[in-house]
Amino acid sequence: MWTLSQHDAAAAIAFVIVVYVGWNVASSVVARRAVNKVLADQVIYEPPSLPVLGHTLELANNKDHLHDWFTEKSLAAGGRPWVLRIIGRPPTLVLTSPKEIEEVFKTHVNIFEKGPDIREIGYDFFGEGIVGVDGEKWRQQRRTASHLFSMNMLKDKMDAVVIEKSLQLRDVLAECARLNKPVSMKSLLSKLSSDVFTKIGFGVDLNGLGGDVDVEMEHSFIKAVETFGYVFQSRLQSPMWLWRLKKRFGLAEEGELRKAKKIVHDLVMEIMKKSITDKNAATSSKQEKDLITLFMDTMDSTADVMEVRNAVMNFFLAGKDTTTFSMSWMIVNMNRYPRVLDKIRAEINSNLPELVSGELEAPSMSDLQKLPYLEAAMRESLRLYMATVHRAPN
Numbered sequence: 001m002w003t004l005s006q007h008d009a010a011a012a013i014a015f016v017i018v019v020y021v022g023w024n025v026a027s028s029v030v031a032r033r034a035v036n037k038v039l040a041d042q043v044i045y046e047p048p049s050l051p052v053l054g055h056t057l058e059l060a061n062n063k064d065h066l067h068d069w070f071t072e073k074s075l076a077a078g079g080r081p082w083v084l085r086i087i088g089r090p091p092t093l094v095l096t097s098p099k100e101i102e103e104v105f106k107t108h109v110n111i112f113e114k115g116p117d118i119r120e121i122g123y124d125f126f127g128e129g130i131v132g133v134d135g136e137k138w139r140q141q142r143r144t145a146s147h148l149f150s151m152n153m154l155k156d157k158m159d160a161v162v163i164e165k166s167l168q169l170r171d172v173l174a175e176c177a178r179l180n181k182p183v184s185m186k187s188l189l190s191k192l193s194s195d196v197f198t199k200i201g202f203g204v205d206l207n208g209l210g211g212d213v214d215v216e217m218e219h220s221f222i223k224a225v226e227t228f229g230y231v232f233q234s235r236l237q238s239p240m241w242l243w244r245l246k247k248r249f250g251l252a253e254e255g256e257l258r259k260a261k262k263i264v265h266d267l268v269m270e271i272m273k274k275s276i277t278d279k280n281a282a283t284s285s286k287q288e289k290d291l292i293t294l295f296m297d298t299m300d301s302t303a304d305v306m307e308v309r310n311a312v313m314n315f316f317l318a319g320k321d322t323t324t325f326s327m328s329w330m331i332v333n334m335n336r337y338p339r340v341l342d343k344i345r346a347e348i349n350s351n352l353p354e355l356v357s358g359e360l361e362a363p364s365m366s367d368l369q370k371l372p373y374l375e376a377a378m379r380e381s382l383r384l385y386m387a388t389v390h391r392a393p394n
Contacts, residue, residue, distance in 0.1 A: 054086055132314070183213050195209055197319050202292060225316075265309075
């Protein structure tokens with residue numbers, strides 16, 4: 001039976017929700033009016049949209065082929081900037097030309113930042129790491145990261161891990177070929193990048209490539225990270241007030257994120273505690289260095305454990321999926337353009353014959369410098385199928 005106390009509690013919750021949503025809607029209206037005036041003065045192209053809702057419904061209906069939808073709108077705009085409107089969010093300016101992208105990311109990089117909305121959306125995933133911050137915090141972490149990635153110790157570690165896992169992937173593919181067994185390259189490349197980034201970043205070998213090729217990785221850490229990616233994309237495509245509301249009450253995918261965050265946090269903190277113990281041990285000079293250890297060695301004495309955690313998690317989150325994505329498209333493009341594939345093979349035969357003969361099992365980073373055409377093909381694939389990003393003027 002519905003009691004009076006239950007009725008009062010429900011009414012109180014409903015009141016809080018109405019006030020919360022109302023405040024967010026009012027705030028977005030004020031912000032939208034200011035931006036609308038600027039856009040109107042600039043006479044920027046805007047695809048047809050619904051009153052109030054903007055492109056929200058159209059975007060939701062096309063979420064399974066989002067990049068195709070963006071491509072269609074960009075073609076309709078003739079390569080010019082165009083305005084995307086999502087209810088509850090400030091208007092977004094979409095750029096597609098190389099010149100405009102260079103303006104934002106190079107010429108005026110200090111003006112265009114991630115912006116408060118993207119920082120808030122990404123905070124639960126990136127914290128105060130380099131992917132989630134702007135301004136001086138970003139510059140400071142970039143200096144630290146640049147120093148780390150220029151260290152021979154880290155370069156040697158990366159080289160060794162990439163070669164080890166590349167050979168493991170080669171053996172898996174050779175066995176599949178021997179059995180005449182079809183295999184999902186995207187799945188294998190995802191396992192490869194997961195293995196590489198966890199071993200370099202945390203010193204942990206998940207050995208995803210050692211499992212069944214027909215089964216996706218079941219490790220709780222990887223599953224939690226996949227939840228991160230799904231929820232992050234969901235937030236990007238939702239009105240700010242909607243995902244905030246879901247987060248506040250742990251609803252739908254935001255409830256899944258709470259569990260995923262705990263899994264990731266617990267595992268990373270456990271690894272960090274072990275690294276700290278090893279670092280303080282007498283044999284620490286002989287320990288194999290991973291990114292956590294190097295960050296703790298490099299960051300100043302005022303850095304706390306969460307700073308190190310954020311730094312390493314940003315490395316992992318920013319690298320794993322983008323690497324899988326880029327390698328997958330490279331495979332697709334080599335199949336689409338056999339002429340390019342033939343040239344890549346010819347370059348390897350000419351410049352690294354020992355790799356073809358079997359004298360060299362896998363190329364090192366220095367060996368890859370001998371393959372400029374392969375690098376050019378990879379860069380072209382990255383240009384055509386890049387990971388998209390967001391910036392806001394400060």
